Amino acid sequence: MAMIITSREMGEGMGVADAYERSAEFLDVMIAPAWAALGPALARALRGVTGPVVDVGAGGGHGTRVIADAVPGAPIVAVEPSPGLRAALLARVCEDAGLRDRVTVLPERLFGPPPPDRPDDPTLPDRLGAVVLMNVIGHFDAAARDRLWRLLADRLVPGGRAVLNLPPPxxxxxxxxxxxxxxxxxxxxxxxxxxxxxxxxxxxxxxxxxxxxxxxxxxxxxxxxxxxxVLDQKRLEAETGEHGLLASGTGPVELGMYVIQRAAG
Ligand SMILES: C[S@@+](CC[C@H](N)C(=O)[O-])C[C@H]1O[C@@H](n2cnc3c(N)ncnc32)[C@H](O)[C@@H]1O
The missing domain is CATH 2.20.130 (S-adenosyl-L-methionine-dependent methyltransferases)
Structure with missing residues (x-):
């Protein structure tokens, strides 16, 4: 007889620490097909970038691997608060000598309600070559996004950028x-x-x-x-513009990807 296991978990807004507590088992393999298109577009968007690079909400590390190939030799900080996804991430990093040498995995949550066992913000480098937020920005409310844009304005090196996507809706x-x-x-x-x-x-x-x-x-x-x-292009442009940043589309339109740089160079 088939056994059906049902569990329910609720996101941060509803007061539970890890929105991926039960789905982590499935998320890394189920998001992998999307990376067939996201990977090359992210690599192109990172062309010319220098390290260090922060992968915010790295999940199981599909994007981390793309970053490592696209920015050779750069130190990478992969921030992943979900223990289940972090286990997949750390395993992926440690399986590859090149990744293991330069990817630091941090368990804290950036600008979100702190998980009870990880109350601090992750310690990020003072100067940032790039910040990658793929399939993540919807976890940030307006206040957290404001802190994110400020971080970019304060810490991006000349020529540095953030790369993110706006998944529908x-x-x-x-x-x-x-x-x-x-x-x-x-x-x-x-x-x-x-x-x-x-x-x-x-x-x-x-x-x-x-x-x-x-x-x-x-x-x-x-x-x-x-x-x-949810966030649309107009709001993204307005919010980043308030911090002297410029958001421009990158890659195939259907991927909804944007590069954010300082407006003045
Ligand atoms: C849909 S997954 C995307 C994972 C990965 N970027 C990818 O595209 O394969 C969203 C990730 O964001 C992480 N996350 C949620 N809120 C976060 C925060 N405030 N700071 C850092 N990561 C966060 C989650 O734990 C989860 O791993």
Whole structure:
């Protein structure tokens, strides 16, 4: 008889420390296909950058690996507050001698409500060659974003930049239930489903469901919900502009990627 395991977790806005506590098991493998397109675009956006580079919300480290290839020799600080995802990240880093030599993994959360066991902000280098925030910015509310833009204005070296994407939706609207991933490993198959609903001004709640099948028999289901602050290009330009920064689109339009640099050089 199939055993169905259901768990529910809520995002930071709802008072729980780690929005990825249960989904970490699935997130790294399910986000991997997206990196086939994001990786080359991120590498191009980082052309000419010098270190150090900070990968904010590095997850399991798909982006960290891209950064390491794109900015040879640069020290990289990979910030990842979720213990489950950090385990995948540290494993990926330590498996590769080149990464292990120059990637520092930090467990604190940047500008978010501090997890109870990690109350401090991560210690970042005083001068920053680049800051990468891929699939992350929705975890930052307006106040946290303001601190982020200030950090960039204060610490980016000349020619330095931030690279981020704005995953849809850009407005707080409903997104119908969609299967975004279907992968097989051995005789098991994993499906990832998601839908979003408006949760207030500038806010949606994502409801995710991760299903496991063994030889096509359902054997597990994990649900997870988390808050996501939406942002469109206009608001990104306005917010960064207030700090003397300029946001410009980069890469294929459908990826929604932006480079943020000092407006005056
Ligand atoms: C959707 S995952 C993206 C992971 C990775 N960047 C990728 O694209 O594969 C979002 C990540 O942001 C992290 N995160 C959430 N809030 C954060 C914060 N305030 N500071 C740093 N990381 C944060 C989460 O733990 C999670 O790993």
């Amino acid at each position: 850009a407005q707080p609207v409903a997104v119908p239930l969609t299967r975004f991933c279907d992968i097989r490993a051995g005789r098991r198959r994993y499906e990832g489903w998601g839908r979003a609903e408006p949760a207030g001004p500038g806010l949606v709640t994502w409801h995710m469901t991760y299903r496991t099948f063994d030889a096509d028999r359902p054997v597990g289901e994990v649900t997870a919900s988390y808050d996501w602050w």
